[in-house]
Structure formats: structure tokens, C-alpha cells
Amino acid sequence: MGKVYPSTASAEGRPAKIDRPSYFGCHMNPAEVIGGSGDPLNPEIATEKREVVLPPGIDRQAFDKAIAELRETLGEDAIELNDVPLNHGNYMAPPLSHDPYSVLDDEYFAGCGAVYPSSTEDVVIIVKWANKHLIPLWTISVGRNLGYGGASPRVAGSLIVHLGRRMNKVLSVDPDTASCLLEPGVTYFDLYEHLRAVGLGEKLWIDVPDLGGGSVMGNALDRGVGYTPYGDHFAQHCGMEVVMPDGSVVRTGMMAMENSATPQAFNYGFGPYVDGMFTQSALGIVTKMGMWLMPSPGGCLPFMFTFPEHTDLEQLVDICRPLMLNRLLHNIPGLRLGVYDAATYMTRDEAVGVENRGSPLTAEQEKAIIKKAGGAAWSFYASCYGPPEIAKGHLEMIKAAFFQVPGAKMYLCEDVPEGHYLIDRANVFSGIPTFRELDWQKWIPNSSTLFFSPIVPVDGKEALAQVEIFKYRFLEYGFDFFNVFYIGPREGHNIVILLFDRTSPQQRVNAMKCMRAMIEDAAKLGWGEYRTHISLQDQVAETYAFGDGALMKLHEQMKDHLDPNGILSPGRSGIWPRRYRDLGLQLGLNTTHAETPNPVVERMLKEKQQAKPKPTYGTDELRASQKKGGTA
Numbered sequence: 001m002g003k004v005y006p007s008t009a010s011a012e013g014r015p016a017k018i019d020r021p022s023y024f025g026c027h028m029n030p031a032e033v034i035g036g037s038g039d040p041l042n043p044e045i046a047t048e049k050r051e052v053v054l055p056p057g058i059d060r061q062a063f064d065k066a067i068a069e070l071r072e073t074l075g076e077d078a079i080e081l082n083d084v085p086l087n088h089g090n091y092m093a094p095p096l097s098h099d100p101y102s103v104l105d106d107e108y109f110a111g112c113g114a115v116y117p118s119s120t121e122d123v124v125i126i127v128k129w130a131n132k133h134l135i136p137l138w139t140i141s142v143g144r145n146l147g148y149g150g151a152s153p154r155v156a157g158s159l160i161v162h163l164g165r166r167m168n169k170v171l172s173v174d175p176d177t178a179s180c181l182l183e184p185g186v187t188y189f190d191l192y193e194h195l196r197a198v199g200l201g202e203k204l205w206i207d208v209p210d211l212g213g214g215s216v217m218g219n220a221l222d223r224g225v226g227y228t229p230y231g232d233h234f235a236q237h238c239g240m241e242v243v244m245p246d247g248s249v250v251r252t253g254m255m256a257m258e259n260s261a262t263p264q265a266f267n268y269g270f271g272p273y274v275d276g277m278f279t280q281s282a283l284g285i286v287t288k289m290g291m292w293l294m295p296s297p298g299g300c301l302p303f304m305f306t307f308p309e310h311t312d313l314e315q316l317v318d319i320c321r322p323l324m325l326n327r328l329l330h331n332i333p334g335l336r337l338g339v340y341d342a343a344t345y346m347t348r349d350e351a352v353g354v355e356n357r358g359s360p361l362t363a364e365q366e367k368a369i370i371k372k373a374g375g376a377a378w379s380f381y382a383s384c385y386g387p388p389e390i391a392k393g394h395l396e397m398i399k400a401a402f403f404q405v406p407g408a409k410m411y412l413c414e415d416v417p418e419g420h421y422l423i424d425r426a427n428v429f430s431g432i433p434t435f436r437e438l439d440w441q442k443w444i445p446n447s448s449t450l451f452f453s454p455i456v457p458v459d460g461k462e463a464l465a466q467v468e469i470f471k472y473r474f475l476e477y478g479f480d481f482f483n484v485f486y487i488g489p490r491e492g493h494n495i496v497i498l499l500f501d502r503t504s505p506q507q508r509v510n511a512m513k514c515m516r517a518m519i520e521d522a523a524k525l526g527w528g529e530y531r532t533h534i535s536l537q538d539q540v541a542e543t544y545a546f547g548d549g550a551l552m553k554l555h556e557q558m559k560d561h562l563d564p565n566g567i568l569s570p571g572r573s574g575i576w577p578r579r580y581r582d583l584g585l586q587l588g589l590n591t592t593h594a595e596t597p598n599p600v601v602e603r604m605l606k607e608k609q610q611a612k613p614k615p616t617y618g619t620d621e622l623r624a625s626q627k628k629g630g631t632a
């Protein structure tokens, strides 16, 4: 039976430093980066100037005057204007100028510049200044929100408040409550290395998402996900300090006590629980946040199962449901489509040849690629936790469940060759940041990513229907279909990955059409997205439509009341402040997007209509059955 991979129990221990990627995430070739600096705001590299995009309704004179005033208060180098040619940068130097994965024109989501506060007081100054000059701000912690818009603002000309560049301290770590208090700029690799450096790295584990360069705070505030048992990041936060749109500073939870003895131990505090309104929102700028850490479980036993048939998905997901609900599967497992899994190891040209560019992969090509990579129709990656005897015991139960699927195979780390994705997963599952997930981003030249992220019931039939429905749209618009299900106890996040060549105007248009059609298809079947790209937030918000859009009305009421000048991230999550509502900036509302009906949606709708309704086990059902003489 397998070795329990890196843990407090392992001889080699956990690495002290994380290697940064030596290659570029979104580029086949680093030389592609225009100007070569990777940082479009670095004046030493940029040679030419570009017109700054101004915020709506602000002329150049008023803008210059406002910027000069802010520079005087915060210091000359606290602000950089976005006045040099746009540069797509790379994962280690993501641009602050625009969305490098631009699906619309590069300039569409360009900011006017970036400001780098050093403290909560600086943030208060910025917010008050923005209210005075009516300049819209766009808050980021680190700005690696790639696939959802990167660092770029929804309203062109907004000033990016980059909190992380100067506010990047681990403020404290409390081993007794396994928690920490962070500033916005602390990334996963920063926090990991910090814990090691202060001698707590073996004792306290962090949870990491697929890539280690994100902000622990920023990711949690966008309700992002990682892959240890602490993978629901917002659920692990505890206490916040927030600068409100009027410049007041609020602390939430127990941190609202001046001298709290339990600031990172109890998240609710007293009274209405407001923390949620600062996630995916434009209602405040979070400057400090507590996070819970995972006490070392004493070991981590990562494993992979592969399944031969595409349709095995149905049985597989149904097997996952009780395992997840009963916590026999400990972490957030990933169930990856075979051809996506294979894209970790090769580019598209290597897989099918340059001559096959221009049309999406055929079923035969997909099979051949999977075979070439030594993979299967689906690969399932997960981990058991605990001292070896316990982890191994759990794995036996999991094996019994998954081996019900004909042709299932299981692998541990020692069963796979060096360089296998499972080895990187072993790191992720034990809270060690990696960058391996950048590999598949090199699938096509000039590759840009859009994530389509619907929530899926942990139900085999629905999961398979999602794959068929979204793949139908990918083929319609000419894209290779990739997806991975990240499965939780009561739902899954289906991450559908659309890679397009950003230098192709046709592919940009098609990518947009494909995303919009999928949002519509999903909504018809009651599937909503958990998060989306800035260009699609209006449309997704519109699908959360109960009560004639009652939720949006509430959001707008909160927005108008708390932020009457509409200075904080206007348009974020489809919430437009009053001042912006009639400027015609919304995208994709009040219209049908799909150009053709999706036959799989039609089939599913019909099946659902004809199916016997699922029992509700409610009082009405009970009474009806009692009337008919049934048993209770």
C-alpha cells in the first residue's frame, strides 16, 4: 500500500520555498510579450505613450487635476497611469492595464491607471478622493483573476486600487486557533513560505487553488475554491476590516470588539451577519481578513482513478454523492475530462498536427489524444487525510465504491511516472502551491481562457447532460471542449474551459456567443453560474430572476444607499449604481443569445416534464398521501 505523501510524517518534510514558474502561462513563447517587460505599467521598459482611457463624464483637465491631488497626498509613485501600449504580460506579471485574455477589444476593459495604497488610512484617502472627483475605483488584491477578467475594471477608465502591491503582510498567525490575519497582497505561495519561515509549516497547512499566485483574500472574496478539506475559501474566513464607500472603516465578526479575545475564532459576532455582502461585490474594500488554517492532519494520501467510457460519468457522479456527503471523500476532488487531462502534457499541434488547426477536435481525435497521454475518458483526483492507517482505511472504502465501475483503475503517486499531473495534485492536496495548471493554457497559440462555471447537482444524469449541452455549443462555435468537475458535498462546480486565440477576431466573437448561449441553456434547466467573466456578469445576474429580479433590486438598493456616488467597482456582478444605470453600459441584457436551439436542452426539458416528480418529503406531500390512505 502507498506511501503517504508529503506530510508531517514524511522524511523529506515540506519544501521551504516554492519554485516560481520559469515559463509563461498564456504564451507559447515569452518573446511574444510586446515590449518584453511583462509589466505594461513599467515606465522603464515602455517606449511609446498611449492615450489614457478616461472615466465616463470626466474630461482630461479634471482628471489630471484629480490625479495631481492624489499624488500630492499619497506620493508621486503611488499612482501609475495606464498610458503606455497595452502588454499582455504573463502569469507572474499580470497586467493592470486591461484583461490580457481579452474577448472584446483590448481597450474595452482598460483602466486609467492603478493606485497602490500602503495602509487602511491610504484606502480611506483614496475613497474620499474618488467621491470628491466622481472617479470610479476598481478593487483588486493581486489581480490574477484570469479567466474572469484579470485585474481589469468593468467600466473602462476606472482607477484600479491595487491593494496587494504594498499591503502584503501576514499580520499574525495563531497556532492555538489555527488561524491567521492577512493583508490583501498575501498570495498562496507567500503564506505557505511564511508559515515555513516562522516554523509553523509542518503544523499548519493552507488550502491552495490550482495556481499558487492568487491572493488568499482576493480569491476568498471572489468565492474561489481550493482542494484540501478547507477548499470553500469564503467559508474559512473569520473577521474582516472593510473601508466602506463613504470612507468609514468597519470591522466585522468578533473584530468589531476593540479588544476581542477571539478575533479569528468565531465568525458571526453579534447581530446581522454582513460579511457576505463584501464578496463578489462593490460594497466595500476589504483591508484585513482572518482565515482559518488546517492543522496538519498527519498525512495525505493522494490517488487517482481512471474510467474508460465517456458515459461512465453518470455512474461515477452518483457514486461520489454519498462519499462526499458522508465525508468519506475528504477534500474537493477533481473529475477531469480525458482530453483536458491530456492537454497537460502536449500542445494541440503536437497532438493532432498543425494541419488540423481551424476545426474542433473530432471524437476520434479526442480518443487518440487520450491514448497518446496514457489517460482515460475521465480521471478522478482526490486524497485521503490522516495518519497512514486511517488514510489507508478510508481509501479501501473508496476503492470498493469506485471499482463498481467496469474498467476502473487506481493509481497512487508511486504508480505514475515523473512529471505526471497526480504528483502536482499531491502537492495541491497537501496545501503546497504549484503552477502546473498553466500547462494546458499552452494548448493553442495566443491562448486566452474564459471560464464558464455553472453549479451542478451531484447527480450523474445532470452532470452528463451538462457535458453534452455545453459541448454542443463548443462544437457549434468551433472550440475544443474541456471541463473539470470540482465536487463538493451537495453540489459541484463544473468548470468549463474555453480556450480561444485572442489574435483572431472571429474566435473572440464566437467565444462570446458560445458563453452567452451556454448561460441561456443552463438557466433553462435551473443551472446558475457561481462566478463569471466581467463581460458576462450582467447576463448571469439576470438569470437569478426570482420575483421580477427582487435580488438585483435589493443589491441596487444597498448600492445606492451605501455608495450614492457609485464610486466602488460600478458594474461588478451586474450591479450598477444609480449614476451609471442609464449610460447603456450593460452587456447582453433583455435579449435571446442562442442562434440555434440546443437539442440536448430540448431533450432534457422534455424528459424532466415527463419524469415522475422527485418526492419532496414535505408536509403537503405527506398529507396528500395520508388522505389517499398511505402510510406516514
Ligand code: FAD
Residues within 6 Å of the ligand: 139, 140, 141, 142, 143, 144, 145, 146, 147, 150, 151, 163, 184, 209, 210, 211, 213, 214, 215, 216, 217, 218, 219, 221, 222, 223, 224, 225, 226, 278, 280, 281, 284, 285, 286, 287, 437, 438, 441, 449, 572
Ligand atoms: P483578485 O483579482 O485580487 O480579486 C478577485 C476579485 O475579488 C476582484 O475582482 C474583486 O472584485 C474582489 N476583491 C479582491 N480583493 C478585494 C478586496 N480586498 N476587497 C474587496 N473586493 C476584493 N480560481 C479558483 O477559485 N480556484 C482554482 O482552482 C482556480 N484555478 C485557476 C486555474 C487557471 C489556469 C486560471 C487561469 C485561473 C484559475 N482560477 C481559479 C481563477 C483565478 O486565477 C483565481 O481565482 C485567483 O485566485 C483570483 O485572482 P486573485 O486572487 O488575484 O484575486
Ligand code: EUG
Residues within 6 Å of the ligand: 147, 210, 224, 225, 437, 451, 453, 484, 486, 493, 495, 531
Ligand atoms: C478553476 C477552478 C475554479 C474557477 C476557475 C478555474 C480551475 C481551472 C473551482 O473554481 O472558478 C482548472
